Amino acid sequence: xxxxxxxxxxxxxxxxxxxxxxxxxxxxxxxxxxxxxxxxxxxxxxxxxxxxxxxxxxxxxxxxxxxxxxxxxxxxxxxxxxxxxxxxxxxxxxxxxxxxxxxxxxxxxxxxxxxxxxxxxxxxxxxxxxxxxxxxxxxxxxxxxxxxxxxxxxxxxxxxxxxxxxxxxxxxxxxxxxxxxxxxxxxxxxxxxxxxxxxxxxxxxxxxxxxxxxxxxxxxxxx
Amino acid sequence: xxxxxxxxxxxxxxxxxxxxxxxxxxxxxxxxxxxxxxxxxxxxxxxxxxxxxxxxxxxxxxxxxxxxxxxxxxxxxxxxxxxxxxxxxxxxxxxxxxxxxxxxxxxxxxxxxxxxxxxxxxxxxxxxxxxxxxxxxxxxxxxxxxxxxxxxxxxxxxxxxxxxxxxxxxxxxxxxxxxxxxxxxxxxxxxxxxxxxxxxxxxxxxxxxxxxxxxxxxxxxxxxxxxxxxxx
Numbered sequence: 001x002x003x004x005x006x007x008x009x010x011x012x013x014x015x016x017x018x019x020x021x022x023x024x025x026x027x028x029x030x031x032x033x034x035x036x037x038x039x040x041x042x043x044x045x046x047x048x049x050x051x052x053x054x055x056x057x058x059x060x061x062x063x064x065x066x067x068x069x070x071x072x073x074x075x076x077x078x079x080x081x082x083x084x085x086x087x088x089x090x091x092x093x094x095x096x097x098x099x100x101x102x103x104x105x106x107x108x109x110x111x112x113x114x115x116x117x118x119x120x121x122x123x124x125x126x127x128x129x130x131x132x133x134x135x136x137x138x139x140x141x142x143x144x145x146x147x148x149x150x151x152x153x154x155x156x157x158x159x160x161x162x163x164x165x166x167x168x169x170x171x172x173x174x175x176x177x178x179x180x181x182x183x184x185x186x187x188x189x190x191x192x193x194x195x196x197x198x199x200x201x202x203x204x205x206x207x208x209x210x211x212x213x214x215x216x217x218x219x220x221x222x223x
Numbered sequence: 224x225x226x227x228x229x230x231x232x233x234x235x236x237x238x239x240x241x242x243x244x245x246x247x248x249x250x251x252x253x254x255x256x257x258x259x260x261x262x263x264x265x266x267x268x269x270x271x272x273x274x275x276x277x278x279x280x281x282x283x284x285x286x287x288x289x290x291x292x293x294x295x296x297x298x299x300x301x302x303x304x305x306x307x308x309x310x311x312x313x314x315x316x317x318x319x320x321x322x323x324x325x326x327x328x329x330x331x332x333x334x335x336x337x338x339x340x341x342x343x344x345x346x347x348x349x350x351x352x353x354x355x356x357x358x359x360x361x362x363x364x365x366x367x368x369x370x371x372x373x374x375x376x377x378x379x380x381x382x383x384x385x386x387x388x389x390x391x392x393x394x395x396x397x398x399x400x401x402x403x404x405x406x407x408x409x410x411x412x413x414x415x416x417x418x419x420x421x422x423x424x425x426x427x428x429x430x431x432x433x434x435x436x437x438x439x440x441x442x443x444x445x446x447x448x449x450x451x452x453x454x455x
Contacts, residue, residue, distance in 0.1 A: 003322060004322065004323050004325075007319055007322035007323055008323070010319075011308065011311070011315075011319045014310075014311060014315065015308060015310045015311065018310045019310055074308075077308075077309065078304055078305045078306055078307055078308075078309065079302070079304030079305075079306050080306050080307070080308060082273060082300070082302075082304065082306055083300075083306025083307075083320070083365065083366075084306075084323075085272075085273055086271060086272075086273070086295055086298065086299075086300045086366075087295065087320070087323045087324060088295045088296030088324065088369075089323060222273070222274060222275055
């Protein structure tokens with residue numbers, strides 16, 4: 001099973017390294033969001049650290065949605081999805097491989113976007129980095145757990161680019177809200193004991209989303 | 224080998240298949256004919272497990288309790304869509320599918336497969352650079368990488384030039400001679416007649432004609448096929 005998940009991840013990674021279709025779009029979009037907020041909040045630059053958690057997760061979520069939109073679009077070219085569905089394996093494996101690829105691409109773009117945010121908002125965060133890494137990881141896994149399933153739903157519709165954010169954001173809201181809350185605790189209140197609640201909620205939602213998506217994945221891919 | 228009973232598929236108010244019944248024996252080579260929209264592709268997709276029927280059953284192999292994954296492992300599906308990743312090389316494409324089939328994925332085995340479909344020395348080129356005919360040859364290697372017992376072929380000759388057509392004809396004849404069961408949707412009556420051992424016409428969602436080849440000449444088949452089409 002792990003070999004198959006790895007094969008799917010490796011294939012997506014190889015294609016992405018050659019085409020850079022998703023990562024370029026994700027990074028460009030995420031950085032543009034930062035630039036816009038940086039100008040818009042110029043007047044409150046002294047207290048901008050309070051706004052950074054929200055800005056970061058807006059940039060992460062929007063750029064992540066772009067990446068998810070590409071996730072299955074590439075499989076539609078030459079009907080590759082049909083080739084995958086003919087394979088003698090549990091279709092949940094396809095979900096896990098795709099989710100792993102989506103998570104790695106999103107985490108990579110988050111790191112770059114975060115570095116840019118340090119520059120734009122003049123932040124110093126060395127001590128907070130391990131905590132932030134944990135929040136980014138959990139938030140991303142929750143996002144891609146449900147996003148991978150909904151991306152597979154959307155890819156078979158005429159309005160896929162529009163449909164995905166419409167069905168994804170309402171479902172993902174609890175994780176996004178908790179991710180903003182946890183990032184805010186780390187960057188502003190620094191009461192690390194208060195992190196337990198948002199992190200627990202994110203972890204629980206991620207496990208529920210991932211389990212349901214794994215089980216439902218087979219059905220969303222069939223006609 | 225394959226038992227199809229009362230198969231129906233509705234897309235909203237349109238019925239692609241109504242009550243299709245067909246028994247496919249091991250080693251049969253069935254050419255499926257029918258006008259556009261007759262339900263040939265829908266039928267093949269249902270057999271392949273890519274589409275759920277609205278009603279009816281398809282039993283594959285001896286054991287009806289087989290999991291869908293096990294049943295898929297016995298089948299190879301080839302259509303005019305190649306299911307190849309254009310940004311990967313031929314070797315990378317085959318390696319990916321071999322790993323997911325749980326087959327050996329070393330360069331040696333895969334290069335041999337590439338050689339078998341007439342692409343020797345081209346394995347390290349991206350598929351994007353291949354001509355349509357070369358891509359279809361590689362698609363043959365991909366679809367039949369696991370030497371399936373049942374070959375499902377949906378208009379596999381579409382877009383192939385003369386050399387590609389001859390190659391695929393040879394390949395399918397050899398597979399049939401080795402005992403593979405083939406189900407092929409095709410429009411070209413002489414070509415289908417040449418390759419198949421049984422001729423089936425799907426019309427109005429049912430198998431309107433089912434004839435073993437020795438019992439019918441090409442001319443007779445074409446007459447009956449034309450009569451079915453004019454009957455509409």
